Amino acid sequence: MIHIALQKQLIATNGVMLLDIDIEIKEGDFVTLYGDSGAGKTSILRMIAGLMTADKGYVKVNDRIWLDTKNKIYVKPQQRRIGYVFQEYALFPNMTVKENLLFALEKGQDKQIVNELIELVELGELKNRKPDKLSGGQKQRVALARALVRKPEILMLDEPLSALDHSMRSRLQDYILKMHKQFNLTTILISHEIGEVIKMCDNIFVIENGRIIKQGNPIDVFTSKQVSGKFQFSGEIVEVKREGIIYVVTVLIGANFVKIVADKSDVKTMTVGDKIIVASKAFNPLLQKIN
Protein backbone atom coordinates (compact mmCIF):
# COMPACT_ATOMS: atom_id res chain seq x y z
CA MET A 1 0.00 0.00 0.00
CA ILE A 2 1.19 3.45 -0.84
CA HIS A 3 0.00 6.31 1.29
CA ILE A 4 0.55 9.83 0.05
CA ALA A 5 -0.46 12.90 2.02
CA LEU A 6 0.93 16.19 0.87
CA GLN A 7 0.42 19.88 1.56
CA LYS A 8 2.18 22.63 -0.27
CA GLN A 9 1.56 26.25 -1.12
CA LEU A 10 2.08 26.65 -4.82
CA ILE A 11 2.40 29.87 -6.73
CA ALA A 12 -0.01 29.48 -9.60
CA THR A 13 -0.82 31.88 -12.41
CA ASN A 14 -3.87 33.18 -10.58
CA GLY A 15 -2.31 33.59 -7.17
CA VAL A 16 -1.42 31.25 -4.37
CA MET A 17 -2.93 27.78 -4.39
CA LEU A 18 -2.89 25.29 -1.57
CA LEU A 19 -2.20 21.78 -2.73
CA ASP A 20 -3.70 19.39 -0.23
CA ILE A 21 -4.16 15.73 -1.00
CA ASP A 22 -4.36 12.48 0.90
CA ILE A 23 -4.56 9.37 -1.22
CA GLU A 24 -3.91 5.66 -1.01
CA ILE A 25 -2.79 3.51 -3.89
CA LYS A 26 -2.83 -0.28 -3.89
CA GLU A 27 0.37 -2.04 -4.80
CA GLY A 28 0.30 -3.08 -8.44
CA ASP A 29 -2.40 -0.58 -9.38
CA PHE A 30 -2.29 1.69 -12.37
CA VAL A 31 -3.63 5.07 -11.34
CA THR A 32 -4.04 8.36 -13.12
CA LEU A 33 -3.87 11.91 -11.87
CA TYR A 34 -6.30 13.75 -14.06
CA GLY A 35 -6.92 17.46 -14.22
CA ASP A 36 -6.31 20.72 -16.00
CA SER A 37 -2.80 22.05 -16.31
CA GLY A 38 -1.87 24.04 -13.25
CA ALA A 39 -3.98 21.86 -11.00
CA GLY A 40 -0.90 20.58 -9.20
CA LYS A 41 -0.41 17.16 -10.79
CA THR A 42 3.25 17.51 -11.64
CA SER A 43 3.97 18.98 -8.21
CA ILE A 44 2.49 15.87 -6.63
CA LEU A 45 4.78 13.60 -8.67
CA ARG A 46 7.78 15.78 -7.90
CA MET A 47 7.05 15.63 -4.19
CA ILE A 48 6.64 11.86 -4.28
CA ALA A 49 9.99 11.67 -6.05
CA GLY A 50 11.60 14.04 -3.55
CA LEU A 51 12.47 16.59 -6.22
CA MET A 52 10.25 19.17 -4.54
CA THR A 53 9.82 19.71 -0.84
CA ALA A 54 6.40 19.57 0.79
CA ASP A 55 5.32 22.02 3.47
CA LYS A 56 3.71 19.15 5.31
CA GLY A 57 3.58 15.60 4.18
CA TYR A 58 3.71 11.89 4.70
CA VAL A 59 4.70 9.41 2.02
CA LYS A 60 4.88 5.73 2.82
CA VAL A 61 5.65 3.17 0.15
CA ASN A 62 5.39 -0.52 0.99
CA ASP A 63 6.35 -0.11 4.67
CA ARG A 64 9.11 2.36 3.97
CA ILE A 65 8.62 5.97 4.93
CA TRP A 66 9.99 8.36 2.32
CA LEU A 67 8.67 11.52 3.85
CA ASP A 68 7.31 12.42 7.24
CA THR A 69 7.58 16.12 7.95
CA LYS A 70 6.30 15.67 11.52
CA ASN A 71 9.20 13.43 12.43
CA LYS A 72 11.62 15.21 10.11
CA ILE A 73 12.11 12.22 7.86
CA TYR A 74 13.11 13.01 4.30
CA VAL A 75 14.58 10.32 2.08
CA LYS A 76 16.62 11.75 -0.79
CA PRO A 77 15.43 11.16 -4.35
CA GLN A 78 18.48 8.95 -4.88
CA GLN A 79 17.31 6.54 -2.20
CA ARG A 80 13.66 6.35 -3.23
CA ARG A 81 13.15 3.57 -5.71
CA ILE A 82 11.36 5.48 -8.42
CA GLY A 83 11.11 5.30 -12.14
CA TYR A 84 10.33 8.78 -13.40
CA VAL A 85 9.53 9.57 -17.01
CA PHE A 86 9.69 13.30 -17.59
CA GLN A 87 7.43 15.12 -19.99
CA GLU A 88 10.41 16.33 -22.03
CA TYR A 89 12.17 12.93 -21.88
CA ALA A 90 15.32 14.23 -20.09
CA LEU A 91 17.66 11.85 -21.87
CA PHE A 92 21.36 12.48 -21.37
CA PRO A 93 22.53 14.09 -24.63
CA ASN A 94 26.14 12.98 -24.18
CA MET A 95 25.25 9.28 -24.07
CA THR A 96 23.89 6.82 -26.60
CA VAL A 97 20.61 4.99 -26.03
CA LYS A 98 22.44 2.07 -24.48
CA GLU A 99 24.68 4.27 -22.36
CA ASN A 100 21.63 6.10 -21.05
CA LEU A 101 20.33 2.78 -19.76
CA LEU A 102 23.72 1.57 -18.51
CA PHE A 103 24.11 4.77 -16.51
CA ALA A 104 20.95 3.88 -14.59
CA LEU A 105 22.38 0.56 -13.36
CA GLU A 106 23.10 0.27 -9.69
CA LYS A 107 26.48 -0.88 -8.44
CA GLY A 108 26.79 -4.60 -8.98
CA GLN A 109 23.54 -4.90 -10.88
CA ASP A 110 23.48 -7.38 -13.76
CA LYS A 111 23.85 -5.64 -17.12
CA GLN A 112 21.51 -8.13 -18.73
CA ILE A 113 18.49 -6.04 -17.77
CA VAL A 114 19.67 -3.29 -20.11
CA ASN A 115 19.64 -5.60 -23.12
CA GLU A 116 16.28 -7.01 -22.11
CA LEU A 117 14.71 -3.58 -21.83
CA ILE A 118 16.18 -2.44 -25.14
CA GLU A 119 14.57 -5.47 -26.77
CA LEU A 120 11.26 -4.92 -24.97
CA VAL A 121 10.89 -1.39 -26.30
CA GLU A 122 12.26 -2.51 -29.70
CA LEU A 123 15.20 -0.16 -29.83
CA GLY A 124 17.87 -2.75 -30.64
CA GLU A 125 18.79 -1.15 -33.92
CA LEU A 126 19.03 2.32 -32.45
CA LYS A 127 20.97 1.47 -29.32
CA ASN A 128 24.16 3.21 -30.44
CA ARG A 129 22.47 6.45 -31.45
CA LYS A 130 22.59 9.65 -29.46
CA PRO A 131 19.23 11.09 -28.36
CA ASP A 132 19.35 13.99 -30.82
CA LYS A 133 19.11 11.47 -33.65
CA LEU A 134 15.84 9.96 -32.36
CA SER A 135 12.20 10.82 -32.97
CA GLY A 136 9.88 11.85 -30.12
CA GLY A 137 8.36 8.41 -29.78
CA GLN A 138 11.75 6.74 -29.79
CA LYS A 139 13.04 9.13 -27.15
CA GLN A 140 10.05 8.39 -24.98
CA ARG A 141 10.68 4.65 -25.28
CA VAL A 142 14.28 5.18 -24.17
CA ALA A 143 13.06 7.26 -21.24
CA LEU A 144 10.59 4.54 -20.29
CA ALA A 145 13.20 1.77 -20.53
CA ARG A 146 15.72 3.83 -18.58
CA ALA A 147 13.22 4.43 -15.79
CA LEU A 148 12.80 0.68 -15.37
CA VAL A 149 16.46 -0.34 -15.16
CA ARG A 150 16.55 -0.05 -11.37
CA LYS A 151 13.30 -2.02 -11.00
CA PRO A 152 11.46 0.81 -9.27
CA GLU A 153 8.73 0.44 -6.67
CA ILE A 154 6.72 3.18 -8.33
CA LEU A 155 6.76 4.20 -11.96
CA MET A 156 5.70 7.79 -12.48
CA LEU A 157 4.86 9.16 -15.88
CA ASP A 158 4.38 12.91 -16.30
CA GLU A 159 2.23 13.31 -19.41
CA PRO A 160 4.63 11.11 -21.29
CA LEU A 161 2.63 11.02 -24.49
CA SER A 162 1.36 14.55 -24.86
CA ALA A 163 3.86 15.48 -27.56
CA LEU A 164 3.17 12.47 -29.76
CA ASP A 165 0.75 11.88 -32.60
CA HIS A 166 -2.23 9.60 -32.25
CA SER A 167 -0.82 6.31 -33.58
CA MET A 168 2.46 6.71 -31.72
CA ARG A 169 0.48 7.44 -28.57
CA SER A 170 -1.48 4.28 -28.88
CA ARG A 171 1.66 2.19 -29.43
CA LEU A 172 3.37 3.73 -26.44
CA GLN A 173 0.33 3.13 -24.29
CA ASP A 174 0.70 -0.53 -25.15
CA TYR A 175 4.39 -0.46 -24.20
CA ILE A 176 3.58 1.16 -20.90
CA LEU A 177 0.85 -1.37 -20.12
CA LYS A 178 3.17 -4.22 -21.07
CA MET A 179 5.88 -2.91 -18.74
CA HIS A 180 3.39 -2.30 -15.97
CA LYS A 181 2.31 -5.92 -16.03
CA GLN A 182 5.66 -7.52 -16.73
CA PHE A 183 7.48 -5.73 -13.92
CA ASN A 184 4.59 -5.77 -11.43
CA LEU A 185 4.79 -2.02 -11.14
CA THR A 186 2.68 0.42 -9.28
CA THR A 187 2.22 3.14 -11.85
CA ILE A 188 1.10 6.74 -11.52
CA LEU A 189 0.29 8.47 -14.79
CA ILE A 190 -0.51 12.09 -15.39
CA SER A 191 -2.86 12.47 -18.28
CA HIS A 192 -5.68 14.61 -19.44
CA GLU A 193 -6.97 12.47 -22.21
CA ILE A 194 -10.06 10.52 -21.26
CA GLY A 195 -9.53 7.74 -23.80
CA GLU A 196 -6.03 7.16 -22.52
CA VAL A 197 -7.19 7.08 -18.94
CA ILE A 198 -9.96 4.59 -19.60
CA LYS A 199 -7.64 2.36 -21.59
CA MET A 200 -4.79 2.37 -19.12
CA CYS A 201 -5.79 2.73 -15.54
CA ASP A 202 -7.65 1.04 -12.72
CA ASN A 203 -8.19 4.11 -10.64
CA ILE A 204 -8.35 7.79 -11.25
CA PHE A 205 -7.92 10.85 -9.08
CA VAL A 206 -9.42 14.02 -10.50
CA ILE A 207 -7.55 17.07 -9.28
CA GLU A 208 -8.81 20.62 -9.34
CA ASN A 209 -6.97 23.55 -7.78
CA GLY A 210 -4.77 21.31 -5.70
CA ARG A 211 -7.53 19.12 -4.33
CA ILE A 212 -8.93 15.73 -5.22
CA ILE A 213 -12.52 16.32 -6.23
CA LYS A 214 -13.35 12.82 -7.42
CA GLN A 215 -11.80 9.42 -7.36
CA GLY A 216 -12.62 5.91 -8.39
CA ASN A 217 -12.98 3.76 -11.43
CA PRO A 218 -12.45 5.93 -14.54
CA ILE A 219 -15.77 5.06 -16.13
CA ASP A 220 -17.72 5.87 -12.99
CA VAL A 221 -15.84 9.11 -12.61
CA PHE A 222 -16.32 10.28 -16.17
CA THR A 223 -20.08 9.70 -16.33
CA SER A 224 -21.40 12.82 -14.73
CA LYS A 225 -24.87 11.54 -13.88
CA GLN A 226 -24.83 8.37 -11.87
CA VAL A 227 -27.01 5.89 -13.69
CA SER A 228 -28.56 3.28 -11.45
CA GLY A 229 -28.90 0.52 -13.93
CA LYS A 230 -29.57 -3.14 -13.58
CA PHE A 231 -26.82 -3.72 -16.04
CA GLN A 232 -24.42 -1.35 -17.68
CA PHE A 233 -21.50 -1.50 -20.04
CA SER A 234 -19.11 1.07 -21.34
CA GLY A 235 -18.10 1.32 -24.93
CA GLU A 236 -17.11 3.53 -27.76
CA ILE A 237 -19.40 4.95 -30.43
CA VAL A 238 -18.40 3.75 -33.86
CA GLU A 239 -21.36 5.04 -35.86
CA VAL A 240 -24.37 7.32 -35.49
CA LYS A 241 -26.90 6.81 -38.25
CA ARG A 242 -30.24 8.43 -38.94
CA GLU A 243 -33.06 6.11 -39.91
CA GLY A 244 -36.24 8.00 -40.52
CA ILE A 245 -37.15 9.90 -37.37
CA ILE A 246 -34.88 7.92 -35.07
CA TYR A 247 -31.17 7.38 -34.81
CA VAL A 248 -29.25 4.13 -34.51
CA VAL A 249 -26.05 4.33 -32.53
CA THR A 250 -23.56 1.52 -32.99
CA VAL A 251 -21.41 0.98 -29.92
CA LEU A 252 -18.36 -1.20 -29.57
CA ILE A 253 -18.46 -2.92 -26.18
CA GLY A 254 -15.47 -5.13 -25.68
CA ALA A 255 -15.35 -7.09 -28.93
CA ASN A 256 -19.09 -6.85 -29.63
CA PHE A 257 -21.03 -4.32 -31.66
CA VAL A 258 -24.35 -3.28 -30.22
CA LYS A 259 -26.97 -1.24 -32.04
CA ILE A 260 -29.08 1.00 -29.87
CA VAL A 261 -31.96 3.18 -30.83
CA ALA A 262 -31.73 6.78 -29.72
CA ASP A 263 -33.67 9.97 -30.36
CA LYS A 264 -32.44 13.29 -31.59
CA SER A 265 -31.83 14.82 -28.17
CA ASP A 266 -29.60 11.91 -27.11
CA VAL A 267 -27.56 12.03 -30.27
CA LYS A 268 -27.03 15.78 -30.21
CA THR A 269 -23.98 15.59 -27.95
CA MET A 270 -22.62 12.31 -29.25
CA THR A 271 -20.01 11.83 -31.94
CA VAL A 272 -18.03 8.91 -33.19
CA GLY A 273 -15.19 8.05 -30.79
CA ASP A 274 -17.03 9.17 -27.65
CA LYS A 275 -16.92 6.85 -24.67
CA ILE A 276 -20.41 6.11 -23.46
CA ILE A 277 -22.27 3.95 -21.04
CA VAL A 278 -25.00 1.63 -22.19
CA ALA A 279 -27.31 0.97 -19.28
CA SER A 280 -30.80 -0.23 -18.71
CA LYS A 281 -33.09 -0.79 -15.79
CA ALA A 282 -36.57 -0.98 -17.22
CA PHE A 283 -36.54 -4.60 -18.18
CA ASN A 284 -35.21 -7.87 -16.94
CA PRO A 285 -32.39 -9.33 -18.99
CA LEU A 286 -32.67 -13.03 -19.70
CA LEU A 287 -29.92 -15.42 -18.74
CA GLN A 288 -29.40 -18.47 -20.79
CA LYS A 289 -26.67 -21.05 -20.48
CA ILE A 290 -24.61 -21.63 -23.61
CA ASN A 291 -24.29 -25.25 -24.57
Place this chain on the structure above:
Amino acid sequence: MMDWQPLLLTFKLALITTFLLLIISIPLSYWLAYTKSRLKPILETLVSMPLVLPPTVLGFYLLVTLSPSSSLGGWLNDHLGLQFIFSFQGLVLASVIYSLPFMVHPIQAGFSNLNITIMEASYVLGKSKIVTLFKILIPNIKPSLLTGIVLAFAHTIGEFGVVLMIGGNIPGETKVASIAIYDEVEALNYDTANMYSLILFAITFSILLVVYIVNGGYLKRFWK
Protein backbone atom coordinates in the same frame (compact mmCIF):
# COMPACT_ATOMS: atom_id res chain seq x y z
CA MET B 1 69.13 40.06 -28.65
CA MET B 2 65.85 38.50 -27.74
CA ASP B 3 65.67 36.50 -24.55
CA TRP B 4 63.21 33.58 -24.60
CA GLN B 5 62.91 33.41 -20.85
CA PRO B 6 60.08 35.97 -20.46
CA LEU B 7 57.98 34.12 -23.03
CA LEU B 8 58.54 30.75 -21.39
CA LEU B 9 57.73 32.26 -18.02
CA THR B 10 54.55 33.76 -19.44
CA PHE B 11 53.35 30.39 -20.70
CA LYS B 12 54.33 28.62 -17.51
CA LEU B 13 52.33 31.19 -15.57
CA ALA B 14 49.35 30.92 -17.93
CA LEU B 15 49.34 27.12 -17.79
CA ILE B 16 49.50 26.91 -14.01
CA THR B 17 46.93 29.68 -13.61
CA THR B 18 44.51 28.04 -16.05
CA PHE B 19 44.86 24.69 -14.35
CA LEU B 20 44.20 26.15 -10.90
CA LEU B 21 41.32 28.22 -12.23
CA LEU B 22 39.68 25.17 -13.74
CA ILE B 23 39.79 23.37 -10.41
CA ILE B 24 38.41 26.39 -8.55
CA SER B 25 35.86 27.47 -11.15
CA ILE B 26 33.96 24.21 -11.66
CA PRO B 27 32.62 24.03 -8.09
CA LEU B 28 32.27 27.81 -7.88
CA SER B 29 30.33 28.05 -11.15
CA TYR B 30 28.20 25.08 -10.20
CA TRP B 31 27.29 26.78 -6.95
CA LEU B 32 26.60 30.12 -8.64
CA ALA B 33 24.46 28.49 -11.32
CA TYR B 34 22.21 26.51 -9.00
CA THR B 35 22.20 28.23 -5.62
CA LYS B 36 19.25 30.11 -4.24
CA SER B 37 21.39 31.67 -1.53
CA ARG B 38 21.13 35.39 -0.84
CA LEU B 39 24.91 35.59 -0.94
CA LYS B 40 24.92 34.85 -4.65
CA PRO B 41 24.86 38.47 -5.93
CA ILE B 42 27.71 39.39 -3.60
CA LEU B 43 29.85 36.52 -4.77
CA GLU B 44 28.98 37.17 -8.40
CA THR B 45 30.04 40.78 -7.97
CA LEU B 46 33.33 39.80 -6.39
CA VAL B 47 34.05 37.33 -9.20
CA SER B 48 33.32 39.98 -11.82
CA MET B 49 35.30 42.80 -10.19
CA PRO B 50 38.53 42.10 -12.08
CA LEU B 51 36.63 42.84 -15.31
CA VAL B 52 36.16 46.49 -14.40
CA LEU B 53 38.77 47.22 -11.77
CA PRO B 54 42.10 48.64 -12.99
CA PRO B 55 44.61 45.81 -12.54
CA THR B 56 46.77 48.20 -10.57
CA VAL B 57 44.10 48.45 -7.87
CA LEU B 58 44.04 44.68 -7.48
CA GLY B 59 47.84 44.60 -7.55
CA PHE B 60 48.06 47.37 -4.97
CA TYR B 61 45.79 45.63 -2.48
CA LEU B 62 47.54 42.32 -2.96
CA LEU B 63 50.83 44.10 -2.38
CA VAL B 64 49.54 45.66 0.81
CA THR B 65 47.89 42.56 2.26
CA LEU B 66 50.58 40.07 1.30
CA SER B 67 53.73 42.04 2.02
CA PRO B 68 55.82 40.40 4.76
CA SER B 69 55.29 43.45 6.96
CA SER B 70 51.49 42.98 6.93
CA SER B 71 49.89 40.55 9.39
CA LEU B 72 48.62 38.08 6.74
CA GLY B 73 51.76 38.23 4.64
CA GLY B 74 53.91 37.90 7.73
CA TRP B 75 51.96 34.90 8.97
CA LEU B 76 52.16 33.16 5.58
CA ASN B 77 55.88 33.82 5.47
CA ASP B 78 56.58 32.66 9.03
CA HIS B 79 54.35 29.59 9.15
CA LEU B 80 54.17 28.32 5.60
CA GLY B 81 57.29 29.88 4.17
CA LEU B 82 55.22 31.43 1.38
CA GLN B 83 56.43 34.68 -0.04
CA PHE B 84 53.94 36.24 -2.42
CA ILE B 85 55.57 39.56 -3.13
CA PHE B 86 58.03 39.72 -6.00
CA SER B 87 57.83 35.97 -6.51
CA PHE B 88 56.39 33.56 -9.04
CA GLN B 89 53.77 32.17 -6.64
CA GLY B 90 52.63 35.76 -6.06
CA LEU B 91 52.09 36.11 -9.81
CA VAL B 92 50.10 32.86 -9.86
CA LEU B 93 47.87 34.04 -7.03
CA ALA B 94 47.32 37.43 -8.63
CA SER B 95 46.61 35.88 -12.05
CA VAL B 96 44.11 33.43 -10.61
CA ILE B 97 42.15 36.30 -9.08
CA TYR B 98 42.59 38.51 -12.10
CA SER B 99 41.42 35.89 -14.65
CA LEU B 100 38.71 34.35 -12.47
CA PRO B 101 35.72 35.89 -14.29
CA PHE B 102 37.02 34.70 -17.64
CA MET B 103 36.83 31.12 -16.45
CA VAL B 104 33.78 31.34 -14.19
CA HIS B 105 31.41 33.20 -16.52
CA PRO B 106 31.42 30.75 -19.44
CA ILE B 107 31.19 27.71 -17.17
CA GLN B 108 28.41 29.26 -15.10
CA ALA B 109 26.51 30.12 -18.28
CA GLY B 110 27.03 26.55 -19.48
CA PHE B 111 25.51 25.11 -16.31
CA SER B 112 22.62 27.59 -16.33
CA ASN B 113 21.72 26.77 -19.92
CA LEU B 114 21.51 23.05 -19.28
CA ASN B 115 18.02 21.67 -18.94
CA ILE B 116 17.65 21.10 -15.23
CA THR B 117 15.59 17.95 -15.76
CA ILE B 118 18.62 15.95 -16.89
CA MET B 119 20.05 16.64 -13.45
CA GLU B 120 16.83 15.52 -11.79
CA ALA B 121 16.67 12.47 -14.05
CA SER B 122 20.09 11.48 -12.79
CA TYR B 123 19.05 11.95 -9.15
CA VAL B 124 15.97 9.75 -9.49
CA LEU B 125 18.18 7.12 -11.08
CA GLY B 126 20.00 7.04 -7.75
CA LYS B 127 23.07 9.01 -8.76
CA SER B 128 24.73 11.41 -6.31
CA LYS B 129 25.35 15.06 -7.04
CA ILE B 130 29.05 14.38 -7.62
CA VAL B 131 28.42 11.56 -10.11
CA THR B 132 25.83 13.73 -11.83
CA LEU B 133 28.28 16.62 -12.05
CA PHE B 134 31.06 14.57 -13.62
CA LYS B 135 29.08 12.15 -15.77
CA ILE B 136 26.17 14.31 -16.90
CA LEU B 137 26.73 18.03 -16.40
CA ILE B 138 30.39 18.48 -17.32
CA PRO B 139 30.27 16.34 -20.48
CA ASN B 140 27.35 18.45 -21.66
CA ILE B 141 29.08 21.81 -21.21
CA LYS B 142 32.32 21.01 -23.01
CA PRO B 143 32.15 24.08 -25.28
CA SER B 144 31.77 26.32 -22.23
CA LEU B 145 34.72 24.64 -20.55
CA LEU B 146 36.86 25.12 -23.63
CA THR B 147 35.87 28.78 -23.84
CA GLY B 148 36.70 29.29 -20.18
CA ILE B 149 40.06 27.55 -20.43
CA VAL B 150 41.13 29.49 -23.48
CA LEU B 151 39.92 32.88 -22.30
CA ALA B 152 41.61 32.46 -18.93
CA PHE B 153 44.82 31.30 -20.63
CA ALA B 154 44.85 34.13 -23.15
CA HIS B 155 43.93 36.71 -20.57
CA THR B 156 46.74 35.61 -18.27
CA ILE B 157 49.21 35.93 -21.12
CA GLY B 158 48.07 39.48 -21.58
CA GLU B 159 48.19 40.75 -18.01
CA PHE B 160 50.48 43.61 -17.19
CA GLY B 161 49.42 45.97 -14.44
CA VAL B 162 48.81 43.45 -11.74
CA VAL B 163 52.11 41.71 -12.50
CA LEU B 164 54.01 44.93 -12.37
CA MET B 165 52.52 45.84 -9.01
CA ILE B 166 53.04 42.55 -7.23
CA GLY B 167 55.78 40.85 -9.20
CA GLY B 168 58.08 43.61 -10.29
CA ASN B 169 60.61 42.78 -12.94
CA ILE B 170 62.85 39.96 -11.78
CA PRO B 171 64.29 37.98 -14.72
CA GLY B 172 63.30 34.31 -14.59
CA GLU B 173 61.01 34.88 -11.64
CA THR B 174 58.48 37.58 -12.47
CA LYS B 175 59.62 39.14 -15.74
CA VAL B 176 56.88 37.96 -18.08
CA ALA B 177 56.61 38.87 -21.75
CA SER B 178 54.38 41.90 -21.28
CA ILE B 179 56.83 43.37 -18.80
CA ALA B 180 59.75 42.53 -21.07
CA ILE B 181 58.09 44.47 -23.89
CA TYR B 182 57.69 47.51 -21.67
CA ASP B 183 61.29 47.15 -20.59
CA GLU B 184 62.62 46.96 -24.12
CA VAL B 185 60.58 49.95 -25.23
CA GLU B 186 61.93 51.99 -22.35
CA ALA B 187 65.42 51.01 -23.41
CA LEU B 188 64.48 51.99 -26.99
CA ASN B 189 65.06 48.44 -28.26
CA TYR B 190 62.08 48.57 -30.60
CA ASP B 191 63.14 45.52 -32.60
CA THR B 192 63.18 43.22 -29.58
CA ALA B 193 59.93 44.71 -28.31
CA ASN B 194 58.44 44.05 -31.71
CA MET B 195 59.54 40.41 -31.65
CA TYR B 196 57.91 39.80 -28.27
CA SER B 197 54.78 41.62 -29.34
CA LEU B 198 54.51 39.77 -32.62
CA ILE B 199 54.85 36.40 -30.94
CA LEU B 200 52.19 37.25 -28.34
CA PHE B 201 49.91 38.58 -31.05
CA ALA B 202 50.28 35.47 -33.19
CA ILE B 203 49.79 33.07 -30.31
CA THR B 204 46.72 34.73 -28.82
CA PHE B 205 45.20 35.09 -32.29
CA SER B 206 45.71 31.39 -32.99
CA ILE B 207 44.28 30.31 -29.66
CA LEU B 208 41.12 32.36 -30.02
CA LEU B 209 40.72 31.26 -33.63
CA VAL B 210 40.83 27.61 -32.56
CA VAL B 211 38.09 28.23 -30.00
CA TYR B 212 35.79 29.90 -32.47
CA ILE B 213 36.39 27.15 -35.02
CA VAL B 214 35.76 24.34 -32.56
CA ASN B 215 32.78 25.90 -30.76
CA GLY B 216 31.25 27.15 -33.96
CA GLY B 217 31.13 23.60 -35.25
CA TYR B 218 33.19 24.56 -38.31
CA LEU B 219 35.46 21.57 -37.85
CA LYS B 220 32.57 19.15 -37.80
CA ARG B 221 31.07 20.67 -40.91
CA PHE B 222 34.42 20.57 -42.63
CA TRP B 223 35.25 16.95 -41.97
CA LYS B 224 31.86 15.45 -42.35
